[in-house]
Amino acid sequence: MADPTTPAPVPHAPTPGSSTRRERTGWYFYDWAMSAFSTTVITVFLGPFLTSVTKQAAGCSIDVTECAGYVYPLGIQVAPGSYFPYLVSLSVALTVLALPVTGAIADRTMHKKRLLAVTAFLGAAATIAMVFVTGDRYLLGGGLFILANIAFGASVVVYNSFLPGLGGPDDRDGISSKGWALGYLGGGLLLAVNLVVVQSFSVEGDPQRTLDLARWSIVSAGVWWAVFTLVPLAWLRERPAADAHPGGNVLTDGFRQLGRTVRGLKRYPLTLFFLLAFLVYNDGIQTVIALASQYGTEELRLDQSTLIVTILLVQFLAFGGALALGAVAKRIGAWKTVLASLVLWTGVILAAFRLPAEAPAQFMALGAAIGLVLGGSQALSRSLFSQMIPEGKEGEYYGFYEISDKGTSWLGPLAFGIVFQLTNSYRVGLVSLLIFFVIGFLLLAAVPVRRAIIAAGNTPPRVL
Template identity: 30%
Template sequence: MKFKLNHMEKNWILYDVGNSAFTLLVSTIMPIYFNYLASQAGISEVNYLAYWGYATSAATIIVALLGPVIGTASDTKGRRKKLFLIALLVGSIGCVFLGFSQSWIWFLLLFVIAKSAYSLSLVVYDSMLPDITSEDRADEVSAQGYAWGYIGSCIPFLLSLVLVLFYEKIGISMKTAMGIAFLLVALWWLMLSIPLMKNYQQTHYQTSNTKNNLKASFQRLGGIFSELKRNKKILFFLIAFFFYIDGVYTIIDMATAYGTALGLDSTGLLLALLVTQIVAFPAALTFGKLAGKVNPSRLITVCISAYFLIALYGIILKEQYQFWLLAIAVGIFQGAIQSLSRSYFVKIIPANKSGEYFGIYDICGKGAAFAGTMVVSMISQVTGSVNLGVGALSIMFLIGIFFFRKADKTPLA
């Protein structure tokens, strides 16, 4: 029987299409523009990669600190939509200002703000899933969110790519082209958020008996950590997720910076990453359908194993065609591991505490990616080899698969 999305599921998926444009901008055009600003300031390629990694780490540390508090606060009746809107506006406005920055230092500062807000919006967005769909539909809806996000984000990306690659023929400067590209992405992000903002209703929530909502949020957050001690299945999964998704997000965030530091052609890198998005669309949909026939745990294990091999492949990557092969491999497994992890987590947590738990989930996800970027940055600087920096991520996938197997064998408390 053909899977058919309902109205609210479509609205929820549209936000994935909107915010994915920012993700694609961060992993493709944004590092190239930063490289342009940094090279004008006389910064070497190895240090350029390191500074980009440190900025990414700073953003994820902020999310690690604020994510659980925002997530917990969003579980209070009537708060989820408001918090989502604040994060959305800060992120999209920050994106606009990024395009008009002419200093590499200011660019990194604005990047940290915009990326932090983007990630915090996803804490709230992910926690909406139990309100949007039923548990038996979660795998498919989550997969379709990532799939349509990948293919839909190609529209503003292609328009931005034309501006960035052909700005001289169009008769504008590179800085003007970048400013328009960043503005285009911000508008795309905002416009596709409107249906969700207009129609979303919070059906799973907790009531607060105190006027001090911040204090109540911290109290509930403390309760979640106590629950994790009792529920080993969730705890083991979060530890596993911390390591394997850290590696995944590091590869996503630093792919273009990695290729640029290797001296690969910028146009080729951007087109290769466009191929990643195109490949990820059918791959995510396929894995979503497979989850209804094959144990999702087995599919997650396959994805982690594939990423382990991808990280090892990064050690020998030197040529443009090798980067293309890497881009295709990442495209096959990127959407699958993200969507299956999200829906797996939804199934093992209480629906009325989804915000609290997804706050922790994002510590172990986007909020924890500082570890991977720091590893790549430090090893690249110490050894002088960006290949070894990327190859070191394979250790994270090994640890991730070990704890995921433990989680899968442990019953819910």
């Protein structure tokens, strides 16, 4: 009979930094699942779709370029063309509030996979519910988008918080790059299918049919997101963080822990310095992505088919680019590789400035260059940050990381808009974005990365 004074055995927790190939593959597949929302919904279909629905609510035909009517959500007069940008701004503001709390909860819970399931399925369900956004139901569409976008950001925080447990300091760059690459591949495949369907089944002179095809494309992204989320939920292991407690209320404990973390951020100034650098250069990257189509249509006078082919080119080449830069990082380190990628981004901006109008082949070549550098710079930034997070704070710190990713995405477009208004030139507006890459490079170069990793209590990788 067992000695009653012997403590009960503690359930085995996976060793930090150790994982099986099956578990890592499961983690990669969440990038494959969620990227459909980024590409099919956010990048291509949702903006034009909701704008058309809002036009109908304002009493205009969906095939008119300008609508003289207005809608009045919450009694506020809004032009149909402004409705979606306002929704994006509102969802970003709410996401900024939600992400650190989600991270704090992820660090406290014993069931991180359940939190991933809740956030992912909530976002996927809201996306699938877009099937009911017909006629003039612009308010329903706006509410579902806000819910889906917040849930998407929250799920990314939980997903990223698994990364430090999947590999040691020398392995994370490769793991992060493979996840990012698979995400671009998955998002690109679904987008390609949806674009083929829309191009094949649209009828000239029937804008309602095109609108319906766009709605079902959005719904397909929600289904894709939900179905492929089952893979990480099946293959990932629960990895309770060092600060997890089986007792107590995880929600209220999460809020309290978030308060303690905010007060304790000053203990890790070098980690915050990295976040500042990431905030600056990532804003430049996000602005280039957001404004590329506008630049192509308004300044370079390119047709829609050229833009569609270029979008797909970027998606699929970003798959190879993420893997290639991951391989480079293995040889020279993530820090140096991200710095090199920012030099390449500067070259992309200068090339775009000199690009002649009505030159689709050259525009596609520029898109190929963006694809090659895009995935790697983002994936390696994520893995580099994972080295600077104190153990047990992964969720919270990735919450702040996602704020740096999403919460300041208005800075670049604002700079672009102000310069365009002063000069009436899209080319000069684009060149104004150089400041984000130059300052971001200088800030990142000034971060003492090895010292930052040691200050967070972690072991630096062999090469940085």
